[in-house]
Amino acid sequence: MGAFxxxxxxxxxxxxxxxxxxxxxxxGSQTPQVVADAVSATLTSALANRGQLTPAERRADGIVHDAxxxxxxxxxxxxxxxxxxxxxxxxxxxxxxxxxxxxxxxxEIVVSRLDHDANVRPWVQAAEAAQATVRWLEFDRxxxxxxxxxxxxxxxxxxxxxxxxxxxxxxxxxxxxxxxQVHEAGALLYVDGVHLTAHAPVDTSYADFYVCSPYKFFGxxxxxxxxxxxxLETLRPDKLLPATDVVPERFELGTxxxxxxxGTTAAVDFLANLGGDGATRxxxxxxxxxxxxxxxxxxxxxxxxxxxxxPGLVLYGHAARRTPxxxxxLDGHTPGEVAQHLxxxxxxxxxxxxxxxxxxxxxxxxxxxxRAGLAPYTDQSDVDRLVEGILTLVGRTN
Numbered sequence: 001m002g003a004f005x006x007x008x009x010x011x012x013x014x015x016x017x018x019x020x021x022x023x024x025x026x027x028g029s030q031t032p033q034v035v036a037d038a039v040s041a042t043l044t045s046a047l048a049n050r051g052q053l054t055p056a057e058r059r060a061d062g063i064v065h066d067a068x069x070x071x072x073x074x075x076x077x078x079x080x081x082x083x084x085x086x087x088x089x090x091x092x093x094x095x096x097x098x099x100x101x102x103x104x105x106x107x108e109i110v111v112s113r114l115d116h117d118a119n120v121r122p123w124v125q126a127a128e129a130a131q132a133t134v135r136w137l138e139f140d141r142x143x144x145x146x147x148x149x150x151x152x153x154x155x156x157x158x159x160x161x162x163x164x165x166x167x168x169x170x171x172x173x174x175x176x177x178x179x180x181q182v183h184e185a186g187a188l189l190y191v192d193g194v195h196l197t198a199h200a201p202v203d204t205s206y207a208d209f210y211v212c213s214p215y216k217f218f219g220x221x222x223x224x225x226x227x228x229x230x231x232l233e234t235l236r237p238d239k240l241l242p243a244t245d246v247v248p249e250r251f252e253l254g255t256x257x258x259x260x261x262x263g264t265t266a267a268v269d270f271l272a273n274l275g276g277d278g279a280t281r282x283x284x285x286x287x288x289x290x291x292x293x294x295x296x297x298x299x300x301x302x303x304x305x306x307x308x309x310x311p312g313l314v315l316y317g318h319a320a321r322r323t324p325x326x327x328x329x330l331d332g333h334t335p336g337e338v339a340q341h342l343x344x345x346x347x348x349x350x351x352x353x354x355x356x357x358x359x360x361x362x363x364x365x366x367x368x369x370x371r372a373g374l375a376p377y378t379d380q381s382d383v384d385r386l387v388e389g390i391l392t393l394v395g396r397t398n
Contacts, residue, residue, distance in 0.1 A: 002275035004291040009274065010377050021382035023349040026167050026195060026325055026373035028215050035218055038266035042259040049255065060258050067261035068248075070268035073282045075193075075210060076203035077226040083248045084256055085223040088194050088211045089118040094251065095190070095209065095225065098237045100126035103158055107132040110152050110160040114139045114171060117357045119161050119192035137162070141363060144171045144317045149178055153185040160189050164196035164210075168356035168371070169317030170325030172196065179206040198375070199323045200293045201286040219267030220260040225251075274376060296324035296374045299383055303372065306387045310394060316363060324374035329365070330390070338370045338393065345389040347382075 010016055012032040022030060042063065050064060051057030068079040075082075085091035103109075109127050111120050113136055127134045135152045137160075139145060149160070160182045165172045175191055182189045188208040196202060198217040204210035204226055215221045232247040239250060268285070276287030304326055307313055312331030330338050335351035342349050352368040353360035360368060372386060 002277055002287070002291070004275045004295045004376075006295060006377065006379050010379065012270070013377055016377060019346055021347045021385045022375065022377070023347065023372040023382070023386060025198070025216070025375035025378075026371060027350065027354065028221075029198065029218050029375055030377065031220075032218055032267075032270050034270055035220070035263045035266045039220060039259045039263040042262040047258055063258045063262050063265075064256060066265045070265040070281070071224050071226070073280070074197070074202070074268050074271070074285055075212070075224075075226050076205055076282065077210075078229065080229045080248060081226050081232065083225040083227070083232075083251045084261065085225065085252065087221070087223040088192065088213045088225075089122075089223070091211055091223045091225045092118055092190075092192075093122045094237060094253075095235075096122035096126040098235050099159060099188070100130045100132070101236070103127065103130035103132040105131045106156060107158050108135055108154065108156045109133075109158055110135045110137055110149070110162075112137045112139070112146060112162045112173075113358045113362050114144070114146055114166050114169070114173070115161065115163045115192060115356070115358065116167050116194070117355045118194075119163060119190070120358055123159070123161050123190075132158070139171070139359070139362070142318065144169045144319045146171075146173045149181050153181060153187070155186065157182075157185050157187040159187055162189070162191060164191050164193040164202070165199070165323045165325075166317070166356065166359060167195040167325070168354055168359050169319070169327055170195075170322035171317060171319035172200075172321040172323060174321075176206045195323060195325070199289075199296060201289040214260075214264045214267055217267060218270055220257075220263040222257070222260045222264060224264075292376045295376065296378065299374050299378055299380065300324035300326065302380075303374075303383045303386065306383075307390065310387075310390055312394065313390065316365075316369060324378075326372045327369045328372075329369045330393070333393065335368050335370050338390075341393045342370075342386065342389045345385065345392070347386050347389050349386060 013030045015030040046056040047060050048056035050061040068082040071082045072079045138147045179189050190209040191207040193210050193212040197212040209227045211225045272281050272284040274288035275291045276284030278284045314329050316327040339351035349372045351370045
């Protein structure tokens with residue numbers, strides 16, 4: 001494995017030249033130049049509907065093939081199990097409606113109180129439409145760890161939806177252990193990997209469905225789902241009559257955005273080149289993301305220790321396994337006031353509930369909190385600026 005060079009990484013992001021310290025990665029990362037170039041080059045190239053007759057058709061077909069292969073390398077899956085959509089939310093709604101066609105009264109699904117609403121509401125609404133029962137997997141307010149799933153499973157369970165990492169608290173549940181329980185019960189597991197995929201090597205082979213969003217790991221705004229092709233073959237989504245019935249295309253409604261797919265491939269290649277070694281792109285990705293994880297976790301530990309020493313600052317989320325994501329409130333100030341003060345100091349650390357409606361409500365954070373999410377381009381000076389901004393605000397108050 002090579003070394004992680006944050007200085008070299010930062011030079012690849014034009015947005016960083018504006019001078020802000022970006023802790024807003026959980027909402028969407030900044031974009032490296034190579035991704036922007038790939039999008040631009042595709043938009044200015046000759047394109048057509050996919051085919052093999054003309055150069056424009058072949059180019060479009062090759063872009064789709066390359067993007068499926070790239071995402072399969074990143075996720076440890078297969079190219080013919082990669083489905084593209086407008087967003088993770090859209091894909092989850094589509095699949096919830098498709099899967100719910102086989103549900104009925106007496107069937108049960110399990111959703112997690114820890115999850116972003118995009119992995120909650122589609123399942124709740126689909127279950128309600130099918131007259132199936134919804135069961136809730138709770139989490140501990142102190143540790144932010146999920147409760148035991150076992151009491152919620154039965155031979156009536158059809159699906160369990162759980163996060164790979166909480167976008168609010170950073171908690172990383174043991175999804176592989178959860179998968180074992182779910183499959184022993186004869187149910188399917190749907191994992192929201194949006195917040196996890198950017199921060200650690202992933203192998204999605206344990207999950208029946210795994211979804212993520214390239215714009216969280218330097219790519220364009222897009223959603224990606226991976227599943228075993230043989231499982232996808234059993235599902236019949238609503239689609240246009242002339243649309244192909246081939247997997248995975250049967251789940252992709254309308255013409256794919258070729259420029260965004262080209263940008264996704266470029267983002268995966270960028271990740272693979274962050275210090276990773278290996279003969280294959282998959283090997284380089286795993287190495288690079290391990291380096292990213294070590295870099296981010298070291299900065300998180302420093303930031304967390306310094307924030308814990310700030311009078312009146314309360315940190316949420318203390319799970320043993322976490323992404324580099326810190327959530328906090330500050331006595332005497334609303335989260336919005338803290339975020340506004342930091343923004344004025346050139347530190348982008350937003351406030352809110354970030355669509356994590358259930359966990360925020362479970363923690364009593366009706367006004368949300370401030371979230372500081374680290375990224376591969378975060379450096380020590382960014383951390384210092386965030387801490388200094390908080391201390392300045394505390395000093396004003398006192």
